[in-house]
Amino acid sequence: MPTKRSGDRLQAVGPTISAGPLWGPSKGKWAQLLSDDERARLAVIASVVRFKKGVQIYWGDHDADAVFIVISGVVKAFGTASDGTERIVAFLFADDLFGLSEAGKYSNSAKAVTSVTAYRLPVRALESKLPTDAAIEFQVICKLCNELREAQRHAFLLGQHQALGKAAMFLQLLEQHQVARGEDGTEVYLPMTRSDIAAYIAISPEAVSRSFRALEAAGLIRFRDKRHVRILDRPGFDKLIAKGVARSPLRR
Amino acid sequence: MPTKRSGDRLQAVGPTISAGPLWGPSKGKWAQLLSDDERARLAVIASVVRFKKGVQIYWGDHDADAVFIVISGVVKAFGTASDGTERIVAFLFADDLFGLSEAGKYSNSAKAVTSVTAYRLPVRALESKLPTDAAIEFQVICKLCNELREAQRHAFLLGQHQALGKAAMFLQLLEQHQVARGEDGTEVYLPMTRSDIAAYIAISPEAVSRSFRALEAAGLIRFRDKRHVRILDRPGFDKLIAKGVARSPLRR
DNA sequence: CGGACGCTTGATGCATTTCAATCATAGTGG
DNA sequence: CCACTATGATTGAAATGCATCAAGCGTCCG
Numbered sequence: 001m002p003t004k005r006s007g008d009r010l011q012a013v014g015p016t017i018s019a020g021p022l023w024g025p026s027k028g029k030w031a032q033l034l035s036d037d038e039r040a041r042l043a044v045i046a047s048v049v050r051f052k053k054g055v056q057i058y059w060g061d062h063d064a065d066a067v068f069i070v071i072s073g074v075v076k077a078f079g080t081a082s083d084g085t086e087r088i089v090a091f092l093f094a095d096d097l098f099g100l101s102e103a104g105k106y107s108n109s110a111k112a113v114t115s116v117t118a119y120r121l122p123v124r125a126l127e128s129k130l131p132t133d134a135a136i137e138f139q140v141i142c143k144l145c146n147e148l149r150e151a152q153r154h155a156f157l158l159g160q161h162q163a164l165g166k167a168a169m170f171l172q173l174l175e176q177h178q179v180a181r182g183e184d185g186t187e188v189y190l191p192m193t194r195s196d197i198a199a200y201i202a203i204s205p206e207a208v209s210r211s212f213r214a215l216e217a218a219g220l221i222r223f224r225d226k227r228h229v230r231i232l233d234r235p236g237f238d239k240l241i242a243k244g245v246a247r248s249p250l251r252r
Numbered sequence: 253m254p255t256k257r258s259g260d261r262l263q264a265v266g267p268t269i270s271a272g273p274l275w276g277p278s279k280g281k282w283a284q285l286l287s288d289d290e291r292a293r294l295a296v297i298a299s300v301v302r303f304k305k306g307v308q309i310y311w312g313d314h315d316a317d318a319v320f321i322v323i324s325g326v327v328k329a330f331g332t333a334s335d336g337t338e339r340i341v342a343f344l345f346a347d348d349l350f351g352l353s354e355a356g357k358y359s360n361s362a363k364a365v366t367s368v369t370a371y372r373l374p375v376r377a378l379e380s381k382l383p384t385d386a387a388i389e390f391q392v393i394c395k396l397c398n399e400l401r402e403a404q405r406h407a408f409l410l411g412q413h414q415a416l417g418k419a420a421m422f423l424q425l426l427e428q429h430q431v432a433r434g435e436d437g438t439e440v441y442l443p444m445t446r447s448d449i450a451a452y453i454a455i456s457p458e459a460v461s462r463s464f465r466a467l468e469a470a471g472l473i474r475f476r477d478k479r480h481v482r483i484l485d486r487p488g489f490d491k492l493i494a495k496g497v498a499r500s501p502l503r504r
Numbered sequence: 505c506g507g508a509c510g511c512t513t514g515a516t517g518c519a520t521t522t523c524a525a526t527c528a529t530a531g532t533g534g
Numbered sequence: 535c536c537a538c539t540a541t542g543a544t545t546g547a548a549a550t551g552c553a554t555c556a557a558g559c560g561t562c563c564g
Contacts, residue, residue, distance in 0.1 A: 020354050020355055021354075021355050021356075022353055022354070022355075022356075023316075023353065023355075023356050023375055023379055024355070024356065025355055025356060026354070026355030026356075064275075077404070079404075079408045081411075082494040082495070087407075087408055087411040089404040089407045089408060090404065090407075100397050100400060100401060101274055101275065102272055102273075102274070102278070102397075102398075102401055103272055103273050103274075103275075103276070103277055103278030104273075104274075104275050104276065104277060104278075107401050107404070108404065123275055127275055130390065130393075131386055131387065131390040132386060133386065134383055134384060134385065134386035134389055135383065137386055137389040137390060137393060138382065138383040138389060140393055141382075141389060141392055141393060141396065144393065144396040144397065144400060145352050145354075145396065146354075147400055148352060148396060148399055148400050148403060149352060149354060149359050151400060151403035151404055151406075151407060152329070152331075152341040152342065152359070152360065152403055154403075154407050155339075155341045155342075155403060155406050155407050155410060156331045156339055156341060158407060158410035158411070158454060159333075159339040159410070159451075159454040161454070161520090161521080161551090162551080163551080163552070193509095193510065193511090194510070194511060194512095195510075195511090199411075202410060202411040202413070203552075203553085204552075204553055204554075205510085205511080205512095206511090206512080206513085206552090206553080206554085207551095207552065207553075208511095209511065209512055209513080210512085210513085210552095213512085213513090226510090226511075226561095242334040243334070413519090413552090413553080414519080415519080415520070445541095445542065445543090446542070446543060446544090447542075447543090455520075455521090456520075456521055456522075457542085457543080457544095458520090458521080458522085458543090458544080458545085459519095459520065459521075460543095461543060461544055461545080462520095462544085462545085465544085465545090478528095478529085478542090478543075
C-alpha cells in the first residue's frame with residue numbers, strides 16, 4: 001500500500017523519525033533521521049493505520065504486538081491511576097515513536113488526542129529485521145535519546161510547585177517542540193484539551209484555566225482562541241519561569 | 253587496563269548493561285545484555301574512572317565528550333533550578349548508562365551520590381564504532397527503552413499529589429529496582445540522603461521525614477536505620493499507594 | 505435545535521511549604 | 535581515643551496556594 005503524506009512530502013514513502021543531533025552541532029531545527037533507502041526498508045514491514053480522535057490505540061499490560069510512528073496528529077501516552085484518572089506521561093507528535101513494551105506488554109496506554117495517522121510496525125517483523133540493520137538501529141538510538149531527554153524535561157517541569165510556573169513551562173515546552181520541527185514560531189498551538197494539559201503537568205483543570213488567565217492578565221501571553229497562544233513579553237515570560245522554578249511561591 | 257569487579261564477577265571485563273526484556277517474557281530479573289565478545293569490543297575504547305562521594309561528574313550545557321556506564325555506586329542526574337536548587341531527574345545504578353548529550357552538550361548535570369566506579373566511553377570513539385556494530389546497538393536500544401520507561405514511571409510518581417503516596421511509591425520504585433537486579437528483596441536500601449529523595453519526588457525534605465514517619469507509625473514499614481527499610485504490611489502498603497494515587501487526599 | 509462536553513469562575517478547607525530550633529550522625533583533628 | 539564541628543535529619547507552628555465542590559457559560563456535534 002503506497003502511502004503518501006499530503007502536500008509537501010509526496011515523495012516520502014515509509015516511516016520518518018526526527019530528532020536533534022546527538023553529537024554534532026545543532027542547526028536549530030531537528031533533522032529527519034532516515035534516508036530514503038532506510039525508509040524503504042522499514043516500509044516493507046509497515047502498514048498505515050488511522051485512529052479517530054479519542055480512540056484508544058493500545059492498553060497498558062496488554063500484549064504488545066506493534067510499535068507505532070506518528071505520521072500526523074497527536075497521541076497521548078498515559079497511565080491510569082487507581083481512581084480511573086489518566087496521568088499523561090508524554091504527548092507524541094509527527095515522527096515520534098511510541099508503543100514501547102516491557103516483557104512483551106505495553107508499559108502504558110495510548111489514545112488519539114486528535115485524528116491520527118501512523119505507521120504500524122509489527123514487533124515480530126522488527127525482532128528479525130532490526131538487529132541486522134545497523135544504520136536504522138543507530139537512528140533509533142538517536143530518537144530514543146531524544147525521547148528520554150523529553151521525559152526528563154517533563155520530570156523537571158513536574159518538580160515545579162507553582163501552578164503558574166508549570167503552565168508557563170508547558171507552553172515553553174510546546175513552543176520549543178514546534179520550532180524544532182520548523183513550524184511557525186510566532187504562535188503556540190495547543191492541540192489538546194485543558195484537561196489533558198492538567199493531566200500532563202499534574203494540576204487540576206481549574207488551575208490550568210486560572211494560570212493561563214493570570215499569564216494573560218500579566219500581559220505575558222495572549223490567546224487568539226482557546227487553542228492558539230502568542231507569547232507577547234518574551235523576557236518577562238522567561239523571567240517568570242526562572243523565578244517560578246523556586247520552590248517558594250514568594251520569597252519574603 | 254584490565255578492570256575487574258570485586259567478588260562474584262572477576263571474569264567480567266568490559267562494560268556491562270542490563271535491562272528487562274523488550275519482547276520476550278520476563279523472568280522477573282533483568283538480564284545482562286552484552287556478551288563477553290561485545291563487552292570486549294567496548295572495553296577497547298573504555299577506561300575506568302572513579303568519583304568520590306559528592307563529586308560532580310559533568311555539568312549540563314558543557315561539552316559532552318564521554319558517555320558513562322556505572323560499575324558500582326549511585327549517580328544522580330539533575331537539573332539546576334534558577335534558585336540553585338537541584339532537581340533530580342534520575343538515579344543511576346550499576347549497569348546504567350548516563351551522560352546523554354544533545355547537540356554535543358550534556359543535557360543535565362551528574363554527581364556521585366556514593367563513591368562511584370564507572371566506565372568512560374569517549375564520544376569520538378563511539379561515533380565511529382557504534383554505527384558499525386549492530387549487535388551492540390540493539391542492546392543499547394533495549395537499555396534506552398528501559399531508561400525511558402523508568403523516566404515515565406518517575407513522571408507518574410510526580411503526578412501524585414499526596415506526600416505520603418509519593419514517598420511510598422518511591423520506596424516501591426527502589427524495591428522493584430533492587431529485586432530486578434537480584435538483590436536482597438527483604439529490605440530496601442536507600443543509598444541517597446533525604447534531601448536527594450526530596451529533590452527526586454519533588455517535596456520538601458521535611459515532608460519526606462514526616463511521610464516516612466507516618467508510614468512507620470501506621471505499621472506499614474519499619475526502619476532498621478536511616479538507610480534500611482523493611483516493608484512490613486505489603487497489602488496495606490500497596491493499598492495505600494492505590495488510594496493515594498487519587499488526586500484528592502480524601503474522598504468525601 | 506438540543507444536549508453533552510469542555511471551559512471558566514467563585515468560595516472553602518486543608519496539606520504542604522516555609523521558617524526555626526533541636527537532635528543525630530559522621531567525619532576530622534587534636 | 536575523644537571532643538568538635540559540619541551536615542543531615544527531625545520536629546513544631548504558622549501562612550499560603552491549590553484541590554475540591556458547585557454553578558454558569560460557551561461551543562461543537564449530532
